[in-house]
Amino acid sequence: DAGVIQSPRHEVTEMGQEVTLRCKPISGHNSLFWYRQTMMRGLELLIYFNNNVPIDDSGMPEDRFSAKMPNASFSTLKIQPSEPRDSAVYFCASSATSGGADEQFFGPGTRLTVL
């Protein structure tokens, strides 16, 4: 298996632009997670899905952030409009079971820079 796939690996954009991050989880996994990593706040859970349904989006910073999972093999995290403080590494992870009690498999991350 190729593991969790994220694209793009790097994104540089200007303030105010829309940014879309993409994730393909491991086939057969039921749960998908989006995280943001920054120096100040470490690894923050933004949202997670179970069987394509959003279960907990309490970590989404504000309305500029939205996430979708239209099917079991694809998810997007969108930021519109983007701001410089959104600059971070965004990770997608998937798990074979529901929630975070079991091993999560992380993608390589997308490094986002908002100028």
Add this chain to the structure above:
Amino acid sequence: DQQVKQNSPSLSVQEGRISILNCDYTNSMFDYFLWYKKYPAEGPTFLISISSIKDKNEDGRFTVFLNKSAKHLSLHIVPSQPGDSAVYFCAASDDYGQNFVFGPGTRLSVLP
């Protein structure tokens, strides 16, 4: 309020010696605890876990100890190797996996 704390942002250890990484939590509902390792420019990878019914779990050079009454767990790496240099995240979850939190991480440097 941080539910999972790793109070040492960094730790340096000599190769061959023991590395001890600590983690404290506040939520008594947490029943599963996991350690992840992260190298630069890569996603975290699962290392070892422990459930609250145990107080120790061992996997090769890695051992996790859980003291539930103190709400404290630690990861021991013996012997430490330069390849162990990474950021280590402690994570905790309730029994249903619905409430889970990562700690801020500890950067381990193993010096040759």
